[in-house]
Amino acid sequence: MRFRRLGDYLALTVGTLCTAAGLSFFLIPHHIAAGGVSGLATILAVPTGISVSFLLLIGNVLLLLVGFRFLGSSFGARTVFCSLFLSLAIELFDALPPMSVEPLLATLYGGSLAGVGMGIVFRVGGSTGGTDILAKLIFHRFPTVSVGRFLLGLDSLIIVIGILVFRDLSLALYSVLAIVINTLILDLIVEGSTAGKAILIVSEHAEIIAERIMSEGKQRGVTGLYSQGMYTKRNRLTLFCVARKGEVYALKRIVYELDSDALFFLLDAREVSGNGF
Numbered sequence: 104m105r106f107r108r109l110g111d112y113l114a115l116t117v118g119t120l121c122t123a124a125g126l127s128f129f130l131i132p133h134h135i136a137a138g139g140v141s142g143l144a145t146i147l148a149v150p151t152g153i154s155v156s157f158l159l160l161i162g163n164v165l166l167l168l169v170g171f172r173f174l175g176s177s178f179g180a181r182t183v184f185c186s187l188f189l190s191l192a193i194e195l196f197d198a199l200p201p202m203s204v205e206p207l208l209a210t211l212y213g214g215s216l217a218g219v220g221m222g223i224v225f226r227v228g229g230s231t232g233g234t235d236i237l238a239k240l241i242f243h244r245f246p247t248v249s250v251g252r253f254l255l256g257l258d259s260l261i262i263v264i265g266i267l268v269f270r271d272l273s274l275a276l277y278s279v280l281a282i283v284i285n286t287l288i289l290d291l292i293v294e295g296s297t298a299g300k301a302i303l304i305v306s307e308h309a310e311i312i313a314e315r316i317m318s319e320g321k322q323r324g325v326t327g328l329y330s331q332g333m334y335t336k337r338n339r340l341t342l343f344c345v346a347r348k349g350e351v352y353a354l355k356r357i358v359y360e361l362d363s364d365a366l367f368f369l370l371d372a373r374e375v376s377g378n379g380f
Contacts, residue, residue: 111229114226114227115181115184115185115188115224116188117220118185118219118220118221118224118226119185119188119192119220119231120220121217122189122192122216122217122220122224122231123195123196124192124216125213125217125218125219126145126155127193127201128202128216129202129208129209129210129212129216130209130210130214130217131193132209133209133210133277134269134274135213135281136261136262136265136274136278137213137217137282137285138234138257138285139234139258140162140233140234141155141189141233142261142265143158143261146261146269147268149268149269150268154194154197155197156191156197157190159189159190159233162233163186163189163232164187166237166240167186167232169240170236170240173244181228181229182229182230183232185224185230186230186236206277209277210280210281210284211284214280214282214288217285218284218285218289219288221285222290222291222292223292225293234257237257238253238254258282262275262279263275265278299345299372300351300369300371300372301343301344301370301371302342302343302345302351302367302369303342303343303367303370304342304344304366304367304368305339305341305365305366306342306361306362306366307339307364308365309327309339309341311361312358312361312362313325313327315361316342316357319353319357323350323354324344326342327343345372351369
């Protein structure tokens with residue numbers, strides 16, 4: 104258990120450093136505010152003359168104090184560690200020269216690197232703080248509010264503030280692109296390794312198809328669901344199977360080799376664990 108905890112904190116450190124590198128080397132020097140407290144700090148650093156790392160530290164500390172006041176210690180030591188270490192890492196990286204690249208490349212690489220870092224942090228149960236804490240506070244006070252919409256609205260507001268401060272629409276567009284890239288990369292890392300495909304198969308030869316699926320390749324389990332066709336009023340067996348993305352083609356080939364008229368229905372399974380996964 105001790106070695107696992109040490110490994111988790113090593114991953115938290117690496118992930119936070121990646122996030123800080125994406126911000127310090129690419130996004131902050133070009134005034135690209137990729138949402139959240141770090142984005143707001145990037146904007147406010149220009150008119151105030153205060154460093155981004157200090158503004159980020161103040162913002163995270165205030166949110167942590169408010170979070171502890173209303174939520175208790177529910178977000179745990181890992182969030183405290185990452186949110187405070189992020190400010191320290193940005194301060195350290197500020198001593199190094201920024202990457203001399205054009206804004207578009209800075210957006211692409213900064214958003215990707217920050218997304219990788221945040222994905223690593225989230226995978227081991229951590230958080231870089233900021234708007235994550237604020238979202239928990241809002242959900243705690245108003246449980247019917249959509250957290251996703253709230254964060255989207257908050258990021259939009261930060262982008263509008265950036266337009267007012269920098270008076271440059273192109274920076275706002277770069278910021279939107281950075282947020283999109285960051286989110287896509289984060290989701291890919293957090294969910295990519297555990298995501299799969301849920302498959303429904305409707306066929307007159309369901310039992311034979313099930314036997315082939317369970318005996319070939321990865322030997323995935325199959326569940327039979329008894330159902331009724333509402334048009335034909337006939338009872339039949341519908342097969343349900345969960346597989347990895349790379350296994351879908353092989354399963355589809357098995358189905359259509361045995362029944363070219365089968366209905367093969369594919370759904371995204373955002374997270375799959377246990378029983379062979």
